[in-house]
């Protein structure tokens with residue numbers, strides 16, 4: 792659901808908090824990838840397999856309902872529209888990858904993963920590197936949104 796609401800201070804904090812949680816997830820995934828094949832922390836693996844889809848889902852919905860419409864209204868340029876489409880496409884890819892990661896980690900825990908450890912490692916690394924790049928791009932977009940509108944930036948101070 793799109794809204795006409797402009798991002799306020801609380802929304803900005805939520806966006807930043809969501810990004811921090813995603814970066815924490817990336818650190819956990821990197822730890823799991825580094826621990827393959829014989830030193831896997833089962834508790835961390837279970838925690839990540841349960842958290843990855845709901846976290847991706849919640850953060851993406853918030854951005855698509857609030858950040859992207861606000862950015863689109865505020866910028867109104869072709870470049871911004873293309874950037875938003877690119878970020879939405881990344882959301883779709885990340886969402887599908889998150890489901891694969893969750894299923895793979897659960898299968899690993901159950902001892903029924905048919906993939907090689909190298910493949911699982913590449914899968915985890917590919918995912919968290921993409922999420923980190925996505926967050927960097929989104930952070931730049933958020934910064935540019937507020938840099939363009941100094942009065943809005945001042946309202947947040």
Ligand SMILES: [Fe+2]
Pocket residue numbers: 850851854878882925929
């Ligand atoms: Fe995003």
